[in-house]
Amino acid sequence: MSDLFPPAEYHRRHSAIQARLQAAGLNAILLTQAADIFYVTGFLTRFWESPARPWFVVIPATGNPIAVIPEIGAYLMGKSVLTDIRTWPAPHPEDDGVSLLAEALCDTVPVNGKIGVAMGLETQLRMPLGDFFALQTRLAPRAFVDATDVMHRTREVKSALELEKLRQICTIADRAFARMGEIARVGTNLDMVFRAFQILLLEEGADWVSYVAGGAGQGGYGDVISPAAPIPLRNGDILMLDTGAVKDGYFCDFDRNFAIGTPSPEAARGHQILQDAIYAVMEVIRPNIRALDVHAMLCREITARGGAPCAGRLGHGLGVTLTEWPSLTLHDQTVLPAGMVLTLEPSVDLGQGRILVAEENIVITEHGAEFLTNPAPRDIPVI
Amino acid sequence: MSDLFPPAEYHRRHSAIQARLQAAGLNAILLTQAADIFYVTGFLTRFWESPARPWFVVIPATGNPIAVIPEIGAYLMGKSVLTDIRTWPAPHPEDDGVSLLAEALCDTVPVNGKIGVAMGLETQLRMPLGDFFALQTRLAPRAFVDATDVMHRTREVKSALELEKLRQICTIADRAFARMGEIARVGTNLDMVFRAFQILLLEEGADWVSYVAGGAGQGGYGDVISPAAPIPLRNGDILMLDTGAVKDGYFCDFDRNFAIGTPSPEAARGHQILQDAIYAVMEVIRPNIRALDVHAMLCREITARGGAPCAGRLGHGLGVTLTEWPSLTLHDQTVLPAGMVLTLEPSVDLGQGRILVAEENIVITEHGAEFLTNPAPRDIPVI
Numbered sequence: 001m002s003d004l005f006p007p008a009e010y011h012r013r014h015s016a017i018q019a020r021l022q023a024a025g026l027n028a029i030l031l032t033q034a035a036d037i038f039y040v041t042g043f044l045t046r047f048w049e050s051p052a053r054p055w056f057v058v059i060p061a062t063g064n065p066i067a068v069i070p071e072i073g074a075y076l077m078g079k080s081v082l083t084d085i086r087t088w089p090a091p092h093p094e095d096d097g098v099s100l101l102a103e104a105l106c107d108t109v110p111v112n113g114k115i116g117v118a119m120g121l122e123t124q125l126r127m128p129l130g131d132f133f134a135l136q137t138r139l140a141p142r143a144f145v146d147a148t149d150v151m152h153r154t155r156e157v158k159s160a161l162e163l164e165k166l167r168q169i170c171t172i173a174d175r176a177f178a179r180m181g182e183i184a185r186v187g188t189n190l191d192m193v194f195r196a197f198q199i200l201l202l203e204e205g206a207d208w209v210s211y212v213a214g215g216a217g218q219g220g221y222g223d224v225i226s227p228a229a230p231i232p233l234r235n236g237d238i239l240m241l242d243t244g245a246v247k248d249g250y251f252c253d254f255d256r257n258f259a260i261g262t263p264s265p266e267a268a269r270g271h272q273i274l275q276d277a278i279y280a281v282m283e284v285i286r287p288n289i290r291a292l293d294v295h296a297m298l299c300r301e302i303t304a305r306g307g308a309p310c311a312g313r314l315g316h317g318l319g320v321t322l323t324e325w326p327s328l329t330l331h332d333q334t335v336l337p338a339g340m341v342l343t344l345e346p347s348v349d350l351g352q353g354r355i356l357v358a359e360e361n362i363v364i365t366e367h368g369a370e371f372l373t374n375p376a377p378r379d380i381p382v383i
Numbered sequence: 384m385s386d387l388f389p390p391a392e393y394h395r396r397h398s399a400i401q402a403r404l405q406a407a408g409l410n411a412i413l414l415t416q417a418a419d420i421f422y423v424t425g426f427l428t429r430f431w432e433s434p435a436r437p438w439f440v441v442i443p444a445t446g447n448p449i450a451v452i453p454e455i456g457a458y459l460m461g462k463s464v465l466t467d468i469r470t471w472p473a474p475h476p477e478d479d480g481v482s483l484l485a486e487a488l489c490d491t492v493p494v495n496g497k498i499g500v501a502m503g504l505e506t507q508l509r510m511p512l513g514d515f516f517a518l519q520t521r522l523a524p525r526a527f528v529d530a531t532d533v534m535h536r537t538r539e540v541k542s543a544l545e546l547e548k549l550r551q552i553c554t555i556a557d558r559a560f561a562r563m564g565e566i567a568r569v570g571t572n573l574d575m576v577f578r579a580f581q582i583l584l585l586e587e588g589a590d591w592v593s594y595v596a597g598g599a600g601q602g603g604y605g606d607v608i609s610p611a612a613p614i615p616l617r618n619g620d621i622l623m624l625d626t627g628a629v630k631d632g633y634f635c636d637f638d639r640n641f642a643i644g645t646p647s648p649e650a651a652r653g654h655q656i657l658q659d660a661i662y663a664v665m666e667v668i669r670p671n672i673r674a675l676d677v678h679a680m681l682c683r684e685i686t687a688r689g690g691a692p693c694a695g696r697l698g699h700g701l702g703v704t705l706t707e708w709p710s711l712t713l714h715d716q717t718v719l720p721a722g723m724v725l726t727l728e729p730s731v732d733l734g735q736g737r738i739l740v741a742e743e744n745i746v747i748t749e750h751g752a753e754f755l756t757n758p759a760p761r762d763i764p765v766i
Contacts, residue, residue: 033434044610045609045610046593046596046610047596047608049593049594049627049704049705050704050705051416051418051505051507051705051706052706052708072608072695075605076606076608089694089695089712091504091696091710091712091715092714093504093710093714093715093716094714096504117512118511118512119511119512119513119516120511121479121511122474123434123511123512124434124508124510124511124512125507125512128501128502128504128506129502129506129507129508130502130503130531148513191590194590195586195590196585198581198585198592199582199585199586202578202579202581202582203578203582205578207574207577207578208581208592208595209581209591209592210429210432211429211432212429212591213428213429213430222458223458223459225428225429225430225455225456225459226428226458227427227428227429227590244432311472312454312455312472321433321434322432322433322434323433323434323435327435327474327476329472329475331477332476333476
C-alpha cells in the first residue's frame with residue numbers, strides 16, 4: 001500500500017487518466033477490475049479470488065477519485081491516497097452496492113454526461129451483468145461508452161518505479177529457474193516438479209504464484225496449458241516450465257526449457273533457433289513499431305534459421321496481470337511505446353506434435369529494448 | 384480431465400442443467416466463467432489467469448453442449464466429454480470468437496428463443512462487454528435472460544465424487560496447519576509466515592494455493608485481507624492464517640488461530656466461544672433451512688456465551704471457487720439443500736479494533752451436517 005509506491009506515483013496515474021478522459025469527452029470512468037483498481041489505488045489483496053463481492057472506483061474527469069467498496073475493504077483502502085471511500089455491507093442480495101455506486105456517479109457526471117467503462121479486447125466487467133443494466137437504467141440519460149483505451153494507454157507505459165518491481169519479480173524467477181536441478185531429474189513425476197517449482201519461487205521471494213504451466217515429452221512437448229500429470233520424467237525429455245509469479249502485485253511471465261539427459265539434435269537446434277531469434281529481435285526492436293511488426297520479426301528470424309514458427313501469438317504485454325495487451329499476432333496493430341513491458345514468446349514446431357516455446361520479458365526503451373529476465377542461454381541447459 | 388471424474392459425472396451435470404433450462408423455458412445457456420466451464424467439462428487449467436482470451440460453452444436445452452474456445456485450448460478440451468468443439472485463433476482484435484459463438488447459438492436457439500446467461504449476485508460475464516452487446520444485436524430477436532439459478536441450483540449440490548475432492552483438499556490443509564510450529568515463532572516476520580505456509584500446503588499435496596490471508600496482533604488482529612507485512616511475530620500475538628488451496632480444481636477455505644506464547648484471557652476465551660458456537664450449530668443444522676437462519680444461529684450461540692459477534696457474513700458456499708453462494712448474512716434467504724458445502728466463519732469482536740475469526744468447512748447431509756475439516760480444538764493452540 002503506502003509502502004508500495006509514494007503517493008506521487010498514484011497522483012501521476014490519476015492525472016494521466018483524467019487527461020485522457022477529458023480528451024475523450026468523458027465525465028468519468030468506472031473501474032471494476034482488480035488490476036485497474038490496484039493500479040489507481042495500490043489496493044493489493046488476494047481477496048479478489050472470491051467472486052462474491054464487486055468493487056468499484058470512479059475517477060471523474062476532474063476532482064477526486066471515489067472508491068465504492070464492500071466495507072470489509074475499508075481499512076485497506078483507507079491506506080491508499082483516496083480520500084473519498086464509500087462502503088456497503090456486501091454481499092447484499094437486494095442491493096449489492098448499486099445504489100451507492102449510482103449516487104457516486106450522479107455526484108460526478110452531469111445528467112447528459114458520459115461514463116467510460118472498459119468494453120474492449122482483454123477486458124471484463126467485474127460486476128453482475130444485471131446490476132450493470134440496473135445502473136444504466138438509473139443513470140439514464142447518462143450514457144456508458146467504451147473507454148478501454150483510457151486505461152490501456154495509461155497502464156501500458158510503465159514508470160521507473162514499476163520497472164523496478166518488474167525487474168524484482170523477474171530476478172526472483174531467474175533464481176528459482178537456476179535451481180531446477182534440485183527438483184527435476186529422471187524419474188521425478190511432472191506434477192511434483194510443478195509443485196516443487198512453486199516452492200522454489202516462494203523460497204526465492206515471490207509473494208505468491210498465480211501461474212505455473214509447462215510440459216514435458218521426448219524431444220519436445222505438446223500441450224502447454226494442461227495440468228501436470230503424475231508421469232515421470234524420462235531421459236530425452238524436454239521439460240518446460242512457465243511461471244507468472246507475483247511480488248508486490250507485479251507479475252513476471254517467462255519460461256525455461258531443460259533437457260533431461262541428452263537432448264535430441266532437433267530439440268537442441270530448436271532451442272538455439274528460438275534464443276537466436278530473440279537475441280536478433282532485441283537488436284532491432286525500437287519504440288513505436290507495432291505489435292504485428294514484432295510478430296513478423298520473430299517469424300522471420302526463426303524461418304531464416306531453418307525453424308518452423310508456430311501459429312498463434314508470440315508474446316504479449318505484462319505488468320499487473322499475467323498478460324496485458326497487446327498481443328504479438330498477425331493482426332494486432334497496437335503501437336509499442338517506450339516503457340511498455342512485453343514478453344517475447346516465440347515457438348517452433350518440431351513435427352509429430354512436438355513444439356518448443358521460449359519466453360523472455362523485456363522493456364521497450366527510448367532507443368531499443370532491454371531484458372528484464374536474465375535471458376536463457378543459446379544452448380538448452382541439461383539436467 | 385478424464386481422470387478427474389468419469390464421463391457419467393459430466394453427463395449427470397448436463398442433464399441437471401438441461402432439466403432446469405427446460406423448466407425455465409430457456410433454449411440454451413451461455414457459460415463464460417472458469418468455474419462453470421470447469422464444472423460442465425472438467426477443463427482445468429491455470430490459463431484462466433490470463434485475461435486475454437474469452438472462453439465459451441453453450442448448453443442447449445436438448446442436445447450436445449458446444450465449446451467455442453481459443454484454439455490453444457483444443458487439445459485439453461478434446462479430452463473432455465464434449466464432442467462439439469469449435470475454435471478460433473484468439474486473441475483476434477477484429478472478431479474474438481463473436482461470430483463463431485453467434486453461429487453456435489443460432490444452431491441451438493430458434494429465432495424467437497431465449498438464451499440464459501448469469502446476471503445475478505456473485506456472477507460476472509467473462510467476455511468483453513462490447514462483444515456481448517454485439518452478440519445481442521446479431522442474435523436478435525433472440526433474447527438474453529438471467530439464468531443465474533440454473534447453474535447455482537445445479538452446482539450447489541455436491542455429488543459424492545465432489546465431496547471426496549473437497550475432503551481431500553481439506554485434509555491437505557489440515558496437515559499443513561498441523562505443521563504451523565515449524566514456520567511461525569516469536570521473531571518470524573509475518574510475510575515469511577505467509578510464504579512458508581504456502582510451501583507447507585504445496586508439500587502436503589495442494590496443486591496450487593489460490594488464496595492465503597490472515598493477520599497477527601497482540602490479543603487479536605484487525606484487518607484480515609491486507610497483504611502480510613515484514614513485521615515480526617511477538618509474544619502475546621494471535622496469528623490467524625486462512626487458505627483457499629486447490630486440488631483437482633476443488634477448494635478448501637478455512638482458517639486456524641494460534642497463540643504466539645501465552646494468549647490473553649480474552650483471546651483464549653474468544654477462541655472457545657467461536658469453536659463452541661460452531662460445535663453447537665453443527666448439532667442443530669438441518670437441510671432446507673435458510674442461509675440467514677444459520678447466520679442467526681451463529682450469532683445466538685456466540686451471544687449466549689458472552690461474545691460479541693462481528694457484523695458481516697459468517698460463512699458462505701464452497702466448491703470450485705474459493706467462495707460460492709449463498710452468504711450467511713442477515714439477508715440471504717437461500718435454502719440450504721443436503722449436499723451443499725459451506726464454510727462456517729463466525730467472528731467475535733474483542734474491542735480496541737481486535738477480532739478473532741474461526742472457520743470450518745462442512746457439508747449439509749440428509750440429517751444434519753458433517754465437518755470436512757478436522758475442526759479446530761476448543762482451546763487455541765499455543766506455539
